Amino acid sequence: MAKITYNTHDNKTHTIDVQNGLTVMEGAVQNDIPGIDADCGGGMACATCHVYVKEEWLDKLPAKEDGEEDMLDMAFEPKNNSRLSCQLIVSDELDGLEVNIPSTQN
Amino acid sequence: MNKTDVLIIGAGPTGLFCAHQLGIIGLSCEIVDNLDKAGGQCIELYPDKPIYDIPAIPECTGEELTNNLLKQIKPFNVKFHLNERVEQLKKTESRWHVKTSGVVEFDVAAIVIAGGVGSFEPRKFPVKECEKFEGNSLFYSIKDKSIFKDKTISIFGGGDSALDWAIELSNTSKVNLIHRRDGFSGAESSVQKVKELNDQGKLNLYTKYQMDSISGDKKINNIKIKHDEGEIKEIKSDYVLGFFGLIMQLGPILDWGLNIDKKTVQVNTENFETNIDGIFAIGDICSYPGKLKLILSGFHEGALAARGCFKYAKPDEKLRFEFTTTSKAAQERLGIKK
Numbered sequence: 001m002a003k004i005t006y007n008t009h010d011n012k013t014h015t016i017d018v019q020n021g022l023t024v025m026e027g028a029v030q031n032d033i034p035g036i037d038a039d040c041g042g043g044m045a046c047a048t049c050h051v052y053v054k055e056e057w058l059d060k061l062p063a064k065e066d067g068e069e070d071m072l073d074m075a076f077e078p079k080n081n082s083r084l085s086c087q088l089i090v091s092d093e094l095d096g097l098e099v100n101i102p103s104t105q106n
Numbered sequence: 107m108n109k110t111d112v113l114i115i116g117a118g119p120t121g122l123f124c125a126h127q128l129g130i131i132g133l134s135c136e137i138v139d140n141l142d143k144a145g146g147q148c149i150e151l152y153p154d155k156p157i158y159d160i161p162a163i164p165e166c167t168g169e170e171l172t173n174n175l176l177k178q179i180k181p182f183n184v185k186f187h188l189n190e191r192v193e194q195l196k197k198t199e200s201r202w203h204v205k206t207s208g209v210v211e212f213d214v215a216a217i218v219i220a221g222g223v224g225s226f227e228p229r230k231f232p233v234k235e236c237e238k239f240e241g242n243s244l245f246y247s248i249k250d251k252s253i254f255k256d257k258t259i260s261i262f263g264g265g266d267s268a269l270d271w272a273i274e275l276s277n278t279s280k281v282n283l284i285h286r287r288d289g290f291s292g293a294e295s296s297v298q299k300v301k302e303l304n305d306q307g308k309l310n311l312y313t314k315y316q317m318d319s320i321s322g323d324k325k326i327n328n329i330k331i332k333h334d335e336g337e338i339k340e341i342k343s344d345y346v347l348g349f350f351g352l353i354m355q356l357g358p359i360l361d362w363g364l365n366i367d368k369k370t371v372q373v374n375t376e377n378f379e380t381n382i383d384g385i386f387a388i389g390d391i392c393s394y395p396g397k398l399k400l401i402l403s404g405f406h407e408g409a410l411a412a413r414g415c416f417k418y419a420k421p422d423e424k425l426r427f428e429f430t431t432t433s434k435a436a437q438e439r440l441g442i443k444k
Contacts, residue, residue: 070291
């Protein structure tokens, strides 16, 4: 279990206990946190679960697989701290992770 | 006006197999899809990636699956309307009158929405002012490349479309290729070619830059691009092209009065009919308790929805359950000669 904080574009903060093994994307979708579309359902095929990771967490996350960076080219306003939340699998190590959800996924 | 029993919206695997099931029970159908080819997400998102969970097919690619489904429905001569998006829907007595973006019209007894997560639309620039120039000097696809001759073109993106067009247009235009990082997702040979052209001065490559702003009166004059580290460059541009892939949008379906929750349409699990009589939804676009977004679930949903369409298409007839192995009628429809 890890506490994940999602900051949504409407300046709201949602801190949720997410079970280990789920993805950061699933944590948002299952708890009705707005702004993560996840159109492809977690297949790294659509870039609509794009989040900005709080800087201090960037190095602590598992490295991106090849396809993730390619998909991020398609994301809305990608930055250096962009990740696809479907690729972030929750574990105890991610306890306290904070992500910002962009204004749109389109 | 195209008169047929059922209109299927979406030519992905679920829509294609539903066409098969309609054909087997003797109903006619036509299929509309916004893409230029059949296959839906299988073709657009993962044509080369293997799929391992189609029953009795240990492994196949999205493209192979699509081709096999097309082969399977060949006997029914299903008419496809590609590059068309369904826009308007009107009920006239017991039938539906449907109009597409390209003003193709249909008169049908029932509608099956197999629209996946929506129709594929190009992803656009986040910069708001881009809208003003869209279609006149800013494009997300190329229809007539002759307009670019001897002009300055700024191309954004790092995939095959961006690379291929940068290479091709560099023969006759001044091309700037702008991409957000050093790596590219397009073919390695194209990346090499672009770098060569850049070294020869036949193309200007800007990496780690993204669009910052765009200006011009009626047409684009200049764009500003911003480096990761904040530096801003102004470049003259007659045209801007953005190749950021496709995104799925639900579009006009949202306005049809269907029960929609989280971009999916609620259906019953008896025949996958929606809250509107005669409109069915199958595949990724439908939701019900226990829904799995698997292709195999879409096949099941399509088989039941096809039978649900029967009473609208042939209200005076009774549908009898039959197996293709033994049904003479089904085999005749499949064109099997004995």
